[in-house]
Structure formats: structure tokens, C-alpha cells
Amino acid sequence: MESRVDLEFQEFDELILKVLARNRFGLAAAKIRQDLPPAYRSSSMQLIARLDDLLAKGHMYAWHPPDKPGKKSPPPIFSVEPLEPLVSKGILELLKLRALPLGEIKKRFPAHIAGHLPVFLDPLLSKRIVKRHPPLQGKRLLSLLDPDPVIYLTGELNRLFERGTKLGFSVEAIRQSARKYLAKQQPQEPIQSPAETEKIVFKAMTSLKPAAAQGALVYIPDLRRALLDTFPDKASFDRAILDLAELEKIQLQSHSLPAELTEAEKTDMIDNGRGSYFMAIGIRME
Amino acid sequence: MPKAHPQTTIPLDIPNPFLQDRVDSPWQECFQDVPEINRTAFQSIQNSIAAVCQTNQSRGLILHGEPGSGKTHLLQRLRFFTQREPRTWFIYIPPFPGPNRFWRHLLECFFYDVCQRSKQANGPARPTPDKPSAVEGPGQGPLTQIEEALTRHLVERPLETTQNLAGWWAEICRKDLPGEPLFRRLKPTFDQLTVRFRLDPDVMKVLRHYLSWNHRASAYADLLGRDLPEEDLQLLGVKQSLDDEERARQAVLTFCRVAGTAFTIILAFDQIEGLQLDPHDFDGLRAFAKNAVDLMSQCGNLLILSAVQTYFLSALGNAMHASYYQRIAQDESVLEILSKESAKKLIAYRLDTQKEFAGLRNADARRGPLWPFNVEEIEKLIPVGGLPARELIRRVRHLFDEKKSAPLPPIKSLAERWKEDFERELNRPLTRLDEGVYEDGLLKLLQIKPLRGWRARRGKEKDLHVILERDAEKIGISVSHSENMTSLASQLKRLLDLIERKSVGKLIFLRDARLPISAKAKATQERLQEIVKKGSRVIRPPAEAYAALNVLRELWNKAAENDLTVGDSTISMGELKKWLAENTPRPLEDLIEDACKGIEEPPPVDTGERLLEILRGRWIMPLSQAAQQLAMPEAFLSSFTNGAQEVAGVLDGPPPVLFLLPEALSRS
Numbered sequence: 033m034e035s036r037v038d039l040e041f042q043e044f045d046e047l048i049l050k051v052l053a054r055n056r057f058g059l060a061a062a063k064i065r066q067d068l069p070p071a072y073r074s075s076s077m078q079l080i081a082r083l084d085d086l087l088a089k090g091h092m093y094a095w096h097p098p099d100k101p102g103k104k105s106p107p108p109i110f111s112v113e114p115l116e117p118l119v120s121k122g123i124l125e126l127l128k129l130r131a132l133p134l135g136e137i138k139k140r141f142p143a144h145i146a147g148h149l150p151v152f153l154d155p156l157l158s159k160r161i162v163k164r165h166p167p168l169q170g171k172r173l174l175s176l177l178d179p180d181p182v183i184y185l186t187g188e189l190n191r192l193f194e195r196g197t198k199l200g201f202s203v204e205a206i207r208q209s210a211r212k213y214l215a216k217q218q219p220q221e222p223i224q225s226p227a228e229t230e231k232i233v234f235k236a237m238t239s240l241k242p243a244a245a246q247g248a249l250v251y252i253p254d255l256r257r258a259l260l261d262t263f264p265d266k267a268s269f270d271r272a273i274l275d276l277a278e279l280e281k282i283q284l285q286s287h288s289l290p291a292e293l294t295e296a297e298k299t300d301m302i303d304n305g306r307g308s309y310f311m312a313i314g315i316r317m318e
Numbered sequence: 319m320p321k322a323h324p325q326t327t328i329p330l331d332i333p334n335p336f337l338q339d340r341v342d343s344p345w346q347e348c349f350q351d352v353p354e355i356n357r358t359a360f361q362s363i364q365n366s367i368a369a370v371c372q373t374n375q376s377r378g379l380i381l382h383g384e385p386g387s388g389k390t391h392l393l394q395r396l397r398f399f400t401q402r403e404p405r406t407w408f409i410y411i412p413p414f415p416g417p418n419r420f421w422r423h424l425l426e427c428f429f430y431d432v433c434q435r436s437k438q439a440n441g442p443a444r445p446t447p448d449k450p451s452a453v454e455g456p457g458q459g460p461l462t463q464i465e466e467a468l469t470r471h472l473v474e475r476p477l478e479t480t481q482n483l484a485g486w487w488a489e490i491c492r493k494d495l496p497g498e499p500l501f502r503r504l505k506p507t508f509d510q511l512t513v514r515f516r517l518d519p520d521v522m523k524v525l526r527h528y529l530s531w532n533h534r535a536s537a538y539a540d541l542l543g544r545d546l547p548e549e550d551l552q553l554l555g556v557k558q559s560l561d562d563e564e565r566a567r568q569a570v571l572t573f574c575r576v577a578g579t580a581f582t583i584i585l586a587f588d589q590i591e592g593l594q595l596d597p598h599d600f601d602g603l604r605a606f607a608k609n610a611v612d613l614m615s616q617c618g619n620l621l622i623l624s625a626v627q628t629y630f631l632s633a634l635g636n637a638m639h640a641s642y643y644q645r646i647a648q649d650e651s652v653l654e655i656l657s658k659e660s661a662k663k664l665i666a667y668r669l670d671t672q673k674e675f676a677g678l679r680n681a682d683a684r685r686g687p688l689w690p691f692n693v694e695e696i697e698k699l700i701p702v703g704g705l706p707a708r709e710l711i712r713r714v715r716h717l718f719d720e721k722k723s724a725p726l727p728p729i730k731s732l733a734e735r736w737k738e739d740f741e742r743e744l745n746r747p748l749t750r751l752d753e754g755v756y757e758d759g760l761l762k763l764l765q766i767k768p769l770r771g772w773r774a775r776r777g778k779e780k781d782l783h784v785i786l787e788r789d790a791e792k793i794g795i796s797v798s799h800s801e802n803m804t805s806l807a808s809q810l811k812r813l814l815d816l817i818e819r820k821s822v823g824k825l826i827f828l829r830d831a832r833l834p835i836s837a838k839a840k841a842t843q844e845r846l847q848e849i850v851k852k853g854s855r856v857i858r859p860p861a862e863a864y865a866a867l868n869v870l871r872e873l874w875n876k877a878a879e880n881d882l883t884v885g886d887s888t889i890s891m892g893e894l895k896k897w898l899a900e901n902t903p904r905p906l907e908d909l910i911e912d913a914c915k916g917i918e919e920p921p922p923v924d925t926g927e928r929l930l931e932i933l934r935g936r937w938i939m940p941l942s943q944a945a946q947q948l949a950m951p952e953a954f955l956s957s958f959t960n961g962a963q964e965v966a967g968v969l970d971g972p973p974p975v976l977f978l979l980p981e982a983l984s985r986s
Contacts, residue, residue: 247358247652249382249628277703280657284703285384288629288880292597310703312628314652317358318660 044082045091047072049112052092056118057145058111083110097148109144119145119152124176127162128257130296131175160264176257178265180299224262229272230281232262234315249285249312253300270302273313284310328678328690328722335672336715339708340386340883344393344410344586345435351395352667355660355707356388362651363396363623367406369649370582370621376614378646380634381625383653385880385888386708389625392653393586400584404480407432407463407583413592413875415754416776416783417605421566422543424585424609426750428573429541433528436460461487465529467577472507476580500530515575518568520556522576527554541569542750545800559802567609574617583620585613590626590634592875595761600637601776607638611645622646627879655704658697662688664707665696665714690721712886730885732897736869740903743865751830751864753797757783759867760795760909762874766898767910770950779821781812794822795913798829803839810845817852825854826913830864857912862905870898870906901972911957925950925958926965933966933978941974 051067052058059067065079086092087110095115097106109115119141126132126140134153138146145152153174156162164172165179173179182189196206224232236258237244244250256269263269276282287293287301290308301309338348353360359381366379383389393410400406409431414423436459461469461484469483470476472490494503504526512522521541528537536550545561546554560569574583587610593602610622624646626634635643656664666687670676679685688696691714699705699713757776761784764774772786777794784795796813800806816822827849829835835842846856876882877891889897902910925948932947933939945952956974959966965982969975 243650246362247654248650249652274702280659280704282703283654283657285628285655286703288385288627304701304703306701314654316654316657318354318356318654318657 041082041085044072044074045086048079048082048086049091052110052112055142056111056113057122057142058093058095058109058115060107060109060144062107063144064110086110098151106148115145116152116155119149120156123149123153123156123162127174127176131165131173131177133171133173137174159261161260176260177296177299180295182295224272226275226279230276230279232259233272233276233282237313237315244315247314247317249314252284252302252311252313253297255313256300266299273302273310281316283314283316285312285314287311328675328718330722332675332678332722333672334715334718334722335668335675336711336718339711339715340881341388341390341394344390344397344408345431346394349394349398350668350671351391351398352660352663353395354663355656356392356653359383359392359651359653360395360399362649363392363621364399366621366623366649366651367403367582367584370619371405371580374579374618376618376620376622377648378610378614378622378624379649379651380631380647381623381651381653382628382631384655384706385627386706387653387655388707389653390588391707392651393588393623393625396584396586404466404478404483405476405581407467407577407581409583409585411585411587413589414602414606415752415758415871417601418563419754419757420605420609421563421570422561423752423754425541425543425560425566425569425573426752428570429543430749432463432573433525433541434462436462458488460484464525464573464576467581468507468529471511471578472504476578496531498532501526501532504530511576515578517572517575520558521560521569521572524554524556525572525576539750543569544750545802545805547802548804551802559805561800561805570613571616574613574620577619579619581619583617584623585620586623586625588625589875589879589881590624591630591878594878595765595776597633603634603637607642607646611642614645628652655706656700656710657704658700661700661705661710662693662696664710665691668711668714691717708883716886732884732889732894733901735884736873736903739869739872740865743869744861746865751799751833753783753799755864755867755871756797756828756830756859759871760784760913762870763867763906763910766895767902767906767952769910769914779816781809782816782822785822792822793824793826795826795828798827799833801833803836803842806835807839807841807845810842810849814845814848814852817849817854825849825852827854827856829856829858831858831860855913855915857909859909859912860905863909866903866905867909904970907956907974914954915957929955929959929965929976930978930982933976934983936978938969938975938977941968941976944976 047068048064051064054067055063061076061079061083064083065073065076083092083094087094092110092112093114094108094110096108099105111118122141123137126137134149137153138149141149153162157164162174162176163178164174166172166184168184192210193203193206197203201209233255234244236255237250240254240258241248241250252273255273256263256266259269263272273282273284277284284302284304286304286306286308287310288308290298293301293309298309301311304310338350363379363381366377369375370377381389381392397408397410400408409428411424411427414420461480465487466480466483469487469490470478473483473486475483475486478486490503491500494500508522508526511517512519524537524540527533528541533550533553536546536553539550540546540554540556540559543560543566545559551557551559558565560566577583587606590603590606593606594600595602606624610624614620614622624634631647635647638646654660669679669687669689679689682689686692695717696714699710699717761774761776764784764786768774769786772788772793775785775787777783777785779794781796782794783797786793786795794813794816796809798806798809800809810827813825813827817825827846835846837843850856873882873894874891877889877894880888880890882889882894898906928948929944932944941952941956945955948955952974955976956968959968959976964979966976966978969977
């Protein structure tokens with residue numbers, strides 16, 4: 033039979049977990065205490081003891097922020113889900129929508145996380161899942177995509193076209209010539225064998241959309257994001273997909289109204305070389 | 319020594335087997351099909367049909383692909399498939415003309431496809447207005463889809479073959495003659511079905527009239543959704559026509575339920591993109607979603623198939639509530655664009671269909687299935703990622719002509735396409751003058767030729783189909799094709815009330831000139847006169863206006879789907895709008911001019927003098943330029959010059975041109 037003390041602990045533990053469940057990104061012990069009903073605001077020592085017990089039983093997790101030189105150690109943050117993957121996922125969700133400066137990302141998290149955001153961000157940056165873009169108009173954006181050099185080199189490119197047209201070349205001729213020149217600059221060595229690429233790409237497609245195994249289409253920007261680890265830059269991803277298309281392992285569907293696409297959307301898709309962009313990919317069934 | 323290619327010159331009189339590059343409707347009889355191509359996409363549809371039948375639950379399926387990848391072709395394959403599947407109905411639904419006309423449009427398509435079309439390929443063709451049959455009547459010719467379903471109920475043999483059912487139906491019709499006897503013979507079964515399947519008794523009664531050839535013309539008009547005169551309603555023994563959304567919905571539900579649970583009804587909604595007037599207009603898409611989901615929850619035997627382009631899927635998903643989208647896109651069927659292998663199959667098939675050509679090829683054993691082409695030539699046509707079938711056919715058409723050394727065909731223009739379509743439309747026998755054609759057509763026309771200073775939008779109030787707004791001014795356009803004078807009089811009364819209550823400042827009342835207004839209909843005549851007295855306008859557009867608006871809508875819907883082709887070119891929506899703005903066909907120009915008279919203020923007193931001033935020394939000037947200089951809409955200026963021909967005249971375009979009348983100079 034459970035003792036009265038056990039019952040009280042159980043009730044207390046449930047309340048702690050309820051408080052944490054309301055705060056996805058966890059809380060420090062002092063904040064948990066504040067959120068408990070007044071009758072349960074026991075001494076800090078008692079609360080720490082209960083938190084330790086819950087931790088030991090695996091009912092929750094603790095994250096210890098790194099020490100800052102010359103400052104008191106910050107208190108651990110308790111949460112019902114492991115904090116690192118949760119915050120990383122939150123960052124990626126935000127960046128999925130658009131590139132953001134660090135300050136903007138911080139605003140989307142509670143203060144006790146925002147203060148330590150670089151700690152969560154560093155592994156993503158070092159694995160190149162998140163990319164730090166060069167400064168543009170005084171802002172350094174973070175993004176899941178590589179920075180588009182065109183945005184930084186607009187002036188130079190405009191000058192190229194200006195100079196070219198002054199020399200009597202048509203804009204189209206300059207564009208085509210530049211395309212040919214750039215094609216020659218592309219690395220020739222494939223990273224994986226075609227069979228490996230096929231396996232990786234198909235696996236990513238079916239995990240994004242199980243029906244892809246039966247020919248359903250997957251949106252190329254989604255696939256690009258899902259394969260960021262394997263193909264960290266636009267060129268390697270585009271090349272892998274076009275190689276599979278060349279082997280007729282996949283079909284690529286072009287956007288019907290390319291004029292309606294934004295520059296960012298075009299970058300996320302693949303230039304089809306015929307005035308539009310491949311927007312969706314499907315495993316060939318026939 | 320390299321092996322010489324077999325001779326590739328083709329005699330000039332051999333027709334090009336690649337001329338046909340599109341299917342306009344799944345009901346098109348000419349069917350050229352390579353079943354291996356898009357087999358998977360077709361299998362997905364068949365799986366959905368089987369799932370509806372097994373679970374007795376309706377399903378939604380999205381069929382999507384690139385433009386020209388064969389959506390309508392696959393629907394045609396599906397239609398032919400239903401011929402072999404006796405327990406299926408196939409209904410094809412092009413875009414409906416407005417969000418408030420979903421059910422009436424669906425009823426018309428439903429009635430036409432179910433009651434007038436036969437699924438049987440063999441046997442004598444069903445009489446059509448162009449080819450009337452020598453022997454007409456029930457039990458003659460192949461069974462229509464509804465006759466087949468009802469004969470199953472009549473003979474209580476749910477699994478009988480179509481052929482045997484045709485025999486049974488002929489037998490029933492022999493025993494009880496068409497007209498009153500057959501009408502009476504069918505009563506017990508129809509009454510029983512009405513109760514068993516919760517059907518609308520009035521709709522069932524009219525359907526019985528139609529099938530037993532008893533007052534068939536009136537029944538036909540009613541089931542198409544026309545607003546019938548009182549005497550026709552009396553003849554049919556019903557109180558109201560099916561010309562209203564709720565009654566049309568009941569009629570559609572009756573059709574769906576009468577088929578029974580063992581049937582699967584395929585409702586193929588094509589060109590969904592055409593439901594948008596512009597990218598910000600979601601009314602049509604939302605109405606489609608709401609009503610399609612309603613239909614699915616009311617009946618358990620439907621496969622709602624929506625054919626769209628892949629790029630449009632996200633817009634479709636964003637336009638409607640997620641739960642609606644999940645139901646509509648419950649299943650998916652994806653069209654593949656051609657690989658090198660499938661391209662070769664398609665070309666070999668097309669070459670085979672031409673008898674003269676096959677003979678020529680078989681005369682030389684060295685000529686393979688792709689002759690006069692070789693494998694490399696065809697493979698070169700397929701870019702990385704694949705190629706839509708239509709694009710391949712176009713490219714091969716040219717290649718074929720080159721081999722024949724045939725002279726290049728003249729380039730077809732949009733003007734020619736318009737002319738052809740307009741002639742066809744004008745000569746097409748009409749079953750119903752759809753008010754929606756005016757509503758939807760005018761909204762589209764007003765996007766192309768906006769009236770300066772006025773914004774046009776779809777009317778949300780009852781009886782007001784289009785609204786023109788400027789600052790605090792509001793003008794309503796109302797269309798009525800009611801053939802029932804009592805309904806028409808009621809509508810006119812409601813419109814007069816709207817003016818009285820100042821809901822609108824003025825009204826433009828539109829009614830097709832082909833629909834008479836009886837001189838005996840006193841109330842209607844009086845109210846029309848009252849409308850005119852109140853400064854509003856009554857317009858009776860001629861048949862040409864209706865035909866032109868219909869062509870405009872058709873081309874618009876195709877362009878929205880990126881499917882408008884003229885010769886070898888695909889015409890974008892922007893190009894179509896630009897062409898129509900610059901070369902507005904005369905009937906549409908007249909319609910706009912007529913409408914303008916309903917809203918225009920009297921032209922400034924000095925218009926004549928100002929016009930004389932700008933034409934002096936120039937003699938001729940494009941109408942658009944003159945209108946710009948005088949700061950008035952083109953239509954106003956055109957109607958001014960037509961009305962008072964003392965300064966200038968107008969030469970029809972394109973583009974319309976003003977010319978100075980010499981006598982105006984001498985007068986001045």
C-alpha cells in the first residue's frame with residue numbers, strides 16, 4: 033500500500049510535469065516553483081529533490097547552459113522533451129519559411145532559451161544545416177539555403193550586361209554565353225555513384241511522401257531541404273537530380289507559370305534550361 | 319562501310335499522322351491510345367473506383383500533371399473503360415460559370431451525360447441533332463446510362479450485362495407504347511425507388527416523363543435546369559422548375575442516389591484552374607470544395623475526380639479549408655511525362671494508325687517501327703526530365719513534314735482560332751441559354767476592357783450578378799433567362815425594390831434577344847418599363863454576343879490551364895488578354911458599348927468640338943488614342959460617334975479607327 037507521503041509526492045510530481053508540459057522549452061527550477069499552485073510552493077530544496085527524482089526516473093530532462101567566464105553558473109533548465117533537438121527543430125522550422133537574422137530567431141523563443149541560442153545554433157552551423165550568409169545591408173541572415181551570390185553581385189552582373197550591350201551583344205546572347213561559361217566551371221566529379229544517389233534520393237522522397245514509391249510527386253524544394261546533409265550546396269543537389277533524370281529513373285515536372293515564381297522559389301527549384309524550373313520530382317514507374 | 323539508312327522520303331499525299339495533338343473532351347469519339355503510357359496513373363483511378371465500390375464511401379481523387387501531359391486523354395481512356403464496366407457512370411464537368419451556379423451547371427452536365435449519352439461503343443449510334451435517327455423512341459439504339467441503370471431496377475437484375483439490359487428495355491418498350499402507357503408502366507418502380515433511395519418525387523416524375531417519351535421536350539428542358547413556363551410545368555405535373563441552386567442540388571442528389579450503391583459515379587471536374595478570374599479570386603474554388611464535399615457526404619457512390627496542373631495544387635490547397643482539401647485529394651493520380659522509351663512507343667503507335675503509311679513501311683523489310691525516323695532522332699527530342707506528350711507530337715509533326723519535304727503549313731493566328739471557334743459556337747444547337755455565360759463572360763470581359771473608373775466584381779446579392787462600383791456609386795447587372803413569365807415578373811419586382819431601397823443606383827437588365835417576353839405578360843412588361851423609367855437600361859444581346867462570350871470563357875479556361883494552343887504555340891493568359899484588348903471582337907465591343915449606355919453620363923456638350931479639334935489635319939486616328947486624349951472610355955466615344963455622325967465615323971478594327979467627316983470641317 034502506498035504511504036501518504038508517496039501519494040503527496042506523486043501529486044507534487046504530476047503538478048511539476050503539468051507545469052513543464054505547458055512550457056515546451058522548459059523552465060528553471062525557480063520558474064517552476066512560481067508556476068505551481070501556492071499550496072505546493074515548498075522550499076527550493078524540496079523542489080530540487082523532486083526534480084532530481086523525476087530526472088532519475090526519466091520523466092524529464094535537464095539542460096545545463098554553459099558557464100560564462102566570471103559569472104555564476106546559470107541554473108539548469110528542466111523540460112519534458114530533450115531540449116537540444118527541440119530547439120534545433122524550432123530553429124529549422126523558422127528557417128524553413130525564410131532566412132532570418134539571429135535577433136529575429138531569438139524573438140521566437142522564451143528568454144531563458146533566447147539567451148543561449150548560439151549554443152543550440154553552433155552544431156547546426158558546423159554541420160552546415162544552417163548557413164550564415166555574408167552581411168547584406170548591415171544584416172547577417174541565417175538560412176537553410178546557401179546564399180545566392182546573385183543577390184550580392186547584382187551590381188556587378190548589371191554592369192556585365194551593360195558593358196555587353198554597349199559592345200553590341202543582345203541580352204539573350206550574353207545570358208547564353210554566360211550560362212555556357214558557368215557550365216564549364218562546374219565540378220565534374222560526382223560525389224556518389226548513380227546507384228548510391230538513386231538510393232539516397234528515393235529514400236528521402238518516400239520518407240517525405242510514402243506514396244512517392246507509387247509515383248506520387250515530391251516538391252523539389254522539400255527534397256532539397258531533406259537532403260541538405262548529403263548535398264549541402266545547390267549545385268551538388270541539382271547535379272544529382274539531373275543525373276537521375278538523364279538515366280530516366282525519375283520524371284521532373286516543370287512549373288507552368290515561371291513568371292509567377294519569386295527569385296527564392298526559383299533557387300529552390302532546378303533550372304530546366306527551357307525557360308522554366310523543375311518544381312516536382314517523381315519516381316518513374318513505367 | 320556504314321550501313322545506309324533505308325530511304326526516308328515520304329510521298330507528299332501521305333497525311334501527317336501527328337496532326338492531332340489534343341483531346342478536347344473525353345466524349346470525343348476518336349481515341350488513339352497507348353495503354354502502356356500512364357498505366358500507373360490509370361491504375362490509381364481504377365483503384366479508387368474499386369475502393370468506392372467496396373467501401374460504399376465516396377472518394378476524392380486529384381489527377382495532375384504538366385500541361386499537355388494527357389489529362390483529358392486519360393479521362394477519355396477512363397470514359398472508354400466505363401463502357402466495359404456496366405456499373406459505372408461517367409460525367410464530365412468543365413468549369414462552372416460562377417460560384418453560385420455550381421449545382422445548376424452540374425445538373426446540366428449530369429443530365430446530358432447520363433440521360434443522353436450511351437456508353438456502348440457498338441450498335442447504331444444514338445440520334446443527335448445533326449444525325450437524327452430514322453427510328454426514334456425508347457428501346458431504339460444503345461442504352462443511355464440512365465436507361466441502363468433503371469432497367470436494372472425494373473428487371474431486378476443488378477449484375478446483368480449491358481447488352482442483355484438493352485434487350486429487356488426494348489421488350490418493356492414494345493409491351494407498353496411510348497407516351498402515356500409506358501409512363502404508367504414505369505410508375506410503380508419509380509415510386510418504389512423514390513421511397514427506397516430518398517429521392518425527389520418531382521425529379522423522378524419528370525425523369526419518368528423523359529424516359530417514356532411522354533412530354534419529352536418539356537421534361538428535357540426541365541432536367542436541363544431551364545425555368546419552364548407555367549403550362550409546361552402543369553403538363554409535367556410539377557410546381558417548380560429546377561432553375562434554382564437548391565432544387566438543382568436535389569435533382570443531382572436524386573440522380574446520384576437512383577443509381578444505387580452498387581454503382582460508382584465518376585464525376586470528372588476538368589480545368590479546375592478556370593474557376594479563378596484572377597489569382598486572388600478564390601470564390602469558385604471554395605464553392606467547388608464546399609459543394610463537392612457536401613456531395614460526397616450525401617452519397618456513398620461517387621468518385622470526385624479533379625483534373626489540375628501540378629503547379630496549381632498548392633493554390634488549390636491554400637484556397638480551401640484543409641479538411642476539404644484532404645477529402646478532395648484523398649487519392650492521387652500523377653501523369654508521367656514521356657521518357658525516351660515511352661516516346662518511341664507513342665510514335666510507333668501513331669505511325670501504325672495510318673494505313674497508307676503502314677503499307678509503305680512494310681514494303682521494305684529494313685524499315686523499323688519508327689520509320690521514317692530513327693531511334694537517335696527521337697531520343698534527341700526528349701530533354702532531361704522528360705517531355706509532355708503534346709510537345710513530342712508537335713515536334714515529330716515537324717520532323718515528319720521535313721522528311722516529306724512538305725511546304726511549311728501556314729502559321730495559324732489567334733484571330734483565326736477565334737473566328738473558327740466563334741463560327742462553331744454560333745452554329746452549335748443550344749439546349750439552354752445559360753445566364754452564367756453572361757455573368758462569367760462579362761466579368762472576364764470587364765477584366766480585359768475595364769470601364770474607366772469602374773471596378774467590376776461578382777455580385778453577392780440575389781439577382782445581381784455583376785456589380786460595377788465607383789466611389790459611392792453602384793450599378794448592378796442582372797441577367798434573366800427565365801421562360802416563366804411569373805418568375806420573370808417576380809425577379810423584376812425584386813430588382814425594382816433594390817433601386818427603391820437604393821441598394822444600387824442604376825441597373826442594367828440583360829436578357830438574350832432569343833428569349834421572347836410575351837406581350838400578354840402584363841406585369842413583366844410594366845415592370846420592364848418602370849425599370850427604364852428609373853434611368854436603368856434593358857439590353858437584349860443578340861446570339862452573337864452569347865456565342866462570343868462563350869468562346870471567350872472557353873479560351874480563358876484553356877489559357878488558365880496553360881492549355882490554349884494555336885498551331886504550334888501555347889498562348890499564355892497574358893497574351894490572350896492582350897490580344898483580346900487590342901482586337902476585341904465586334905459582338906463583345908457592342909455588348910460593352912451597350913452596357914456603357916446604361917452607366918454613362920451624357921457626354922460633355924463640347925465633345926464634338928474637341929473631337930473635331932484633335933482630328934483636324936490628321937483625318938484618321940485610332941479610337942483608343944482619341945479616347946485617351948478626350949479622357950473618356952473608348953466605348954463612350956464609339957457610341958457618341960455612332961449616335962451623332964456629324965463629326966467623325968468609326969471604321970471597324972482591329973484596331974477600330976476614327977475618321978473625320980469632311981462636312982464637319984466645312985460646317986466649322
